[in-house]
Amino acid sequence: GQNIDQPTEMTATEGAIVQINCTYQTSGFNGLFWYQQHAGEAPTFLSYNVLDGLEEKGRFSSFLSRSKGYSYLLLKELQMKDSASYLCAVRDRDTGFQKLVFGTGTRLLVSP
């Protein structure tokens, strides 16, 4: 089976940088996704990593280390609108492209 861990809650200040970590155990890793979910809204796709290294998209970057079973989402120049839950999800080769296993999500609160 799979196991995904991420912190429950984090706080940060507007304009700062925050790193949200995700660790996972899976037998046949085949990709890791980050989603953003504002309260009462749909999760929206942020990033996808399948090879080691850093993927950068504007203010958001995501890093993956397959050997360590570790990923992080880096948010720079934080804005109030970044207050949301951030979901880490892993795809496993054994369960195919169709399925994702999600962590519990990290609730980020950005204060002025």
Next chain:
Amino acid sequence: ETGVTQTPRHLVMGMTNKKSLKCEQHLGHNAMYWYKQSAKKPLELMFVYNFKEQTENNSVPSRFSPECPNSSHLFLHLHTLQPEDSALYLCASRPTGGAYEQYFGPGTRLTVT
């Protein structure tokens, strides 16, 4: 309307009621999903459909009955639910095959009284 839509957005039902949740996607995808999201728990996959055929039932109780009449529409029929079934029910879709992400609807907030 674009993306993935879900109706109703909020639903309150008694344990003896029968109701249905509806999901519609306007993205041309062939795979559709139902998830349950409860407080402080990970998103739980319930059902997967590919080209209208159910390919995954994640040991969901029979009081939840999915229906996929075509690749654009997905229903979740509910009957004799329990209070612990209160949650946010999310629908998602994606293109079949490849490393594509899932696109989610806004969810239906269900309360069982």
